[in-house]
Amino acid sequence: KPNAPVLDSYWMPFTANRQFKAAPRLLAAAEGMYYTSSDGRQVLDGTAGLWCVNAGHGRRQIASAVERQLTQMDFAPSFQMGHPIAFDFAERLAEIAPGPDGAKLDRVFYTGSGSESVDTALKIAIAYQRAIGQGTRTRLIGRERGYHGVGFGGISVGGIVNNRRVFPQLAGSDHLRHTHDLARNAYVKGQPEHGAELADDLERLVALHGAETIAACIVEPVAGSTGVLIPPKGYLEKLRAICDKHGILLIFDEVITGFGRLGAAFATDYFGVTPDLVTTAKGLTNGAIPMGAVFSSRKVHDALMHGPENAIELFHGYTYSGHPAACAAGIATLDIYRDEGLFTRGAELQDDWHAAMHSLKGLPHIIDIRTIGLIAGIELAARDGAPGARAYDVFVDCFEKGLLIRVTGDIIAFSPPLIAEKTHFEDIVSILGDALKRAA
Ligand code: PMP
16 A cells, blocks of 8 residues: 555545545554555644644543443443443533533534534424424524535535536525635634624625515634634624524634633634534544534523423434444543643743744745644645646645645644644654745
């Protein structure tokens, strides 16, 4: 299995690699901040895998918890049945749940991935509206350049037109205008000062469609996969207020921002804006076992679980909801986050991280740098007639030199594990800086 430029890798997803006309580069092992490539080189992980390995790789505590659980009980049905570890994990999640004390979103629904969490949250939102006598509210609003996974719900509310072009979408889905143009080329650290009024775009959609048709609005607090787009100050607050005014549920997709990425447990806490539902996955189990979870307010939970009969029209649940091994991984992961203080580590590292990333300003091809918490987006000018090609070349060069970065179009995204040290930031800057100087 060499790193060969051929496309016969039938076991990989068929489109995610096709666009680059090359077989994927192979990673064979991982420990701490580093991968080992199949040809034995150390590769610094600048992206925590895919925004998920927040506590770093190879955590023995997680591996042994999973082994213990699988030995004791490998699987238990999640319909009409439960198992203790699923409840133990839910209790632990309730303690750290997003939202202020007294109003935490401490009711949890387990899923198997981020995409499943998104579909689950969208369905809960519609079912909740119905349970409170608002059955006409079935429309879902997302945002341009939002990414919410690849389920039919996720692509419908998602703002990447290419991902949904050839598929039917949920009837009536619509999208807020994105916030990106405003902040572009401004080299902002943290939230842009201006632009909160972009949230008024929700009023436009309410006027267009009628509030009585809209169930929920879903946004990533910081859009990750489409290039680290950070909400202007006041934007999320405004969205919250407009949703409240019109009886629309607000959903934060925290699949990336959850579990410490911004220097708080959740973006909900970091921004101090509380939605009705929060979708998570990735860092929930440190990426070790696939799992997702939707956090819900008690208001929404109780209407469905204890509300009128029609609430039971929500049939929803997965074979692997609350999988015992995933719950075991999740509890061990929460132990690590707590014992190592990783939810606040991003806040401690933030100044060094921002300084390191913004020190790249002025290097060839860079047209913007955006940082928040332990995330960064570095935007490159596209090569003429070949969007994404330059960033892809930089990705290949960095990988050869021992750094894993993520490219999305012409934007480079970073999200290092939260166990990173300042020296890792220096290595990232040095390897990426050299690659940019070499890039055509
Ligand atoms: N929502 C967001 C915000 C994401 O970033 C992702 C994955 N990058 C997803 C949903 C989908 O998660 P998954 O790939 O686990 O289905």
